Amino acid sequence: MGNPTPQPGIFALGTRYHHHLEFDVDDDVATAAVVAALQHGLDSAPVSGGAANVVVGFGPALWQRLRDGRELPGGFEDFAEVSGRDGHRAPATQHDIWIWVHGGGVDGVLDAAVAVSAALDAVASLAQECASFVYHDSRDLTGFVDGTANPAPVEAPAVACIAPGAPGAGGSHVLTQRWVHDLASFEALPVADQERVFGRTKAASDAIPDRPTTSHISKAEIHDADGEERPIYRRSTAYGDVGERGLYFVAFSAEQDRFDEMLAQMYGTGGRPERDRLLDFSRAVSGSYYFAPSLDDLIAVGIVPA
Numbered sequence: 001m002g003n004p005t006p007q008p009g010i011f012a013l014g015t016r017y018h019h020h021l022e023f024d025v026d027d028d029v030a031t032a033a034v035v036a037a038l039q040h041g042l043d044s045a046p047v048s049g050g051a052a053n054v055v056v057g058f059g060p061a062l063w064q065r066l067r068d069g070r071e072l073p074g075g076f077e078d079f080a081e082v083s084g085r086d087g088h089r090a091p092a093t094q095h096d097i098w099i100w101v102h103g104g105g106v107d108g109v110l111d112a113a114v115a116v117s118a119a120l121d122a123v124a125s126l127a128q129e130c131a132s133f134v135y136h137d138s139r140d141l142t143g144f145v146d147g148t149a150n151p152a153p154v155e156a157p158a159v160a161c162i163a164p165g166a167p168g169a170g171g172s173h174v175l176t177q178r179w180v181h182d183l184a185s186f187e188a189l190p191v192a193d194q195e196r197v198f199g200r201t202k203a204a205s206d207a208i209p210d211r212p213t214t215s216h217i218s219k220a221e222i223h224d225a226d227g228e229e230r231p232i233y234r235r236s237t238a239y240g241d242v243g244e245r246g247l248y249f250v251a252f253s254a255e256q257d258r259f260d261e262m263l264a265q266m267y268g269t270g271g272r273p274e275r276d277r278l279l280d281f282s283r284a285v286s287g288s289y290y291f292a293p294s295l296d297d298l299i300a301v302g303i304v305p306a
C-alpha cells in the first residue's frame with residue numbers, strides 16, 4: 001500500500017479568495033448523519049473545473065466518533081486557552097468541523113461555502129464564519145509579507161503532514177485563530193519600529209540581523225533538542241471591513257505541540273521572561289485545533305471529496 005494522500009487543497013497555491021466556516025455538531029446527532037450531511041455538502045459544492053478547493057478538518061471529539069477504529073493522531077487535543085504575560089490571552093473556542101474553501105473567484109468560493117453550510121445545517125450550527133483574501137502580494141494588513149519563511153512547495157507536505165506509518169499518516173494537525181488588529185496603533189509607529197515588531201523589513205521581508213528577541217519571528221521560531229528548527233506550514237489570509245480587520249491564522253503541522261510551543265514563546269508562558277511584541281497590536285479572538293485527515297482516511301470513514 002502506498003503512502004496516504006493529503007487533502008490537495010492544503011497545498012493549492014495562487015487562490016486569492018478564501019472562506020472559513022467552523023461548526024458545532026448538534027447534540028444527539030448520529031455519526032452516520034454527520035457523514036451523510038458532509039457528503040451531501042461536498043457533492044453539492046461546485047468545485048469542478050477548479051472553481052474552489054474544499055479542505056475538511058474535525059475537532060478531537062468528533063474525529064474520535066468518526067474515525068471508525070483508526071488510531072487517533074498522537075497528541076491531538078482541544079485547543080486550550082493560553083494565558084500569557086501582561087494580560088494577553090489566546091482564547092479557546094474549540095469547534096467540531098472546520099471547512100476551508102478557497103479559489104480564484106469570490107463567486108465560486110461563496111457558492112461552495114453556501115452549499116456545504118446548507119447541507120451541514122441539518123446536523124450542526126455555524127459557530128464562526130470568516131471570508132478572507134490574499135492582500136496584495138501575500139501581505140498581512142499591517143503591510144508585512146506573511147509566509148516568507150514558509151517551507152517550499154516540495155518540503156511543505158513533510159512539514160504539514162503526519163509521517164507515513166504513524167497514526168493519522170498523511171493527515172495534518174491544524175490551528176485556526178481569528179486575530180483582530182489594532183491598525184491605528186501599529187500605523188502610528190515609524191516604519192523602522194514596525195520592522196522591529198516583526199523582525200523583517202516591510203518592503204522586501206528581509207530578516208533584520210539585530211532584531212529584538214521580542215520580535216515576532218524570534219518568538220515564532222522553535223527548535224528541537226538538537227537545534228533543528230521545528231517548522232509549520234502557514235496559509236493565513238487577511239479579512240475585514242472598514243470597522244474590524246485582521247488575520248485568519250491557519251497553519252498545518254505534523255505535530256500539534258509545535259503550535260503549543262510557538263504560542264508559549266509568543267505569550268511568554270511557562271516562566272519565559274518575555275513575550276511577542278506583536279501582541280500589542282493584535283489579539284486572538286478564537287482558537288481551535290482540528291485534524292485534516294488524509295484523503296484515504298476521509299474515504300475510509302465514508303466521506304468522498306468531489
Ligand code: HEM
Nearest residue numbers: 140144145146147148149179217220221247259262263282
Ligand atoms: C496577528 C497574528 C499574526 C501575524 C500578523 C503574523 C505575521 C507574520 C509575519 C509578517 C511573519 C514574517 C514573514 C514570514 O515568514 O511569514 C511571520 C512569521 C512567522 N509566524 Fe506569524 N503572524 C501571526 C501569528 C502567528 C501565530 C499564532 C503563529 C504560530 C502559532 C505564527 C507563526 C509564525 C512562524 C513560524 C513564522 C516564521 C518564523 C521564522 O522566520 O522562522 N504566527 N508571521
